[in-house]
Amino acid sequence: MIVLPKYPGVSPLVVRRLPRYYRLLTELMKNGVERISSREFADMIGFTASQIRQDLNCFGGFGQQGYGYNVASLRAEIGRILSVDGNLPTILVGVGNLGLALANHVNFEYCGFQLLALFDESSSTVGKDINHWTVRHVSELTEFCTEHRPLAAVLCVPPSAVPDLVKKLMDLDVKCYWNFTQYDLSSLxxxxxxxxxxxxxxxxxxxxxxxxxxx
Amino acid sequence: MIVLPKYPGVSPLVVRRLPRYYRLLTELMKNGVERISSREFADMIGFTASQIRQDLNCFGGFGQQGYGYNVASLRAEIGRILSVDGNLPTILVGVGNLGLALANHVNFEYCGFQLLALFDESSSTVGKDINHWTVRHVSELTEFCTEHRPLAAVLCVPPSAVPDLVKKLMDLDVKCYWNFTQYDLSSLxxxxxxxxxxxxxxxxxxxxxxxxxxx
Incomplete structure (x- = not known):
């Protein structure tokens, strides 16, 4: 995959901390907090203020010396960096308890994804209404993906089913995976x-x- | 909490990589592989051989120059470091889809835990048999914990239920949490x-x- 990163040189560890910042800023906004010093924000998170400033400086830095952060605008900036306003078309395959839990409880849109459809192969699950999706049979994958062009797939299938499934999805141009299987997909x-x-x-x-x- | 670490100075990032090594070594053992060079192992994982050697050196190092790693003994060593043979008494609170998925699919014993009991407050869930546990009502928590002394709890409850629940569990000496709620427990x-x-x-x-x- 050709990678031309928008934020070259930013450590994956920094990226991994951003959602937590975003979550806490969302919480602060809900509680009506308009401004927070980097020290107070650091105390909430359990990092040092300097660590947080360093992280944010990777993306340009958003505080004003002596004034702290404007909660709403810092949240908006981090949301933009994380592309949470995206609408990445996504499918979920494997509607067991875990797939069910994800479809019911994960707020895909809040995270930048649009969950288009759920797939399973069990006759006891196919046809069921989950949240506002009807579970489709995996045999419909090719037709569905050809028409709706999902970019990402959530994998909740047994590990043994992964190689064939991913090969098929890759052929259908699904190249991004949220992998809940125990299969070591990134090595493969x-x-x-x-x-x-x-x-x-x-x-x-x-x-x-x-x-x-x-x- | 007073911390006297057995492995002082080992980075949390190194620790976080060990389960993946353990998983891949388990896979290799299943496939009958007895010995692997650090280069081959690195290729499987997608790290450099030197990175893996550095990680393992934090715990003493287990390879022999020019001979690579004995798969079974490296796996055993890493398992020992991770304490997967432990039997940490554990409870799970919140048996919705996610709690259900965890109780059904996570191999707690393989990871060093013994799941003792499941708790929920919904009358439609309490009394149900899940795997080999009968779901208990949360009102039984005090009695159960006083008798069985769990050290850890898996939290799958709604975020709003977390503060009261954790306060109660802390009073019952449950100090370790596998937290699936969106509540920022580590800050609190x-x-x-x-x-x-x-x-x-x-x-x-x-x-x-x-x-x-x-x-």
Missing amino acids: YRNEILVEDVQLADSLMTLSFQINEIL | YRNEILVEDVQLADSLMTLSFQINEIL
């Missing part, structure tokens, strides 16, 4: 696709390490 | 509790950023 098709992994077991093992550090 | 009780956040919206926004970088 490196440079050809873009993968954001949510490896729940990895997260739980990290917690195990941390707990055992202090036990 | 910093230094008093240990939190591993799974913020799905943050992950999805990170994907939005990455996609828009290349669009």
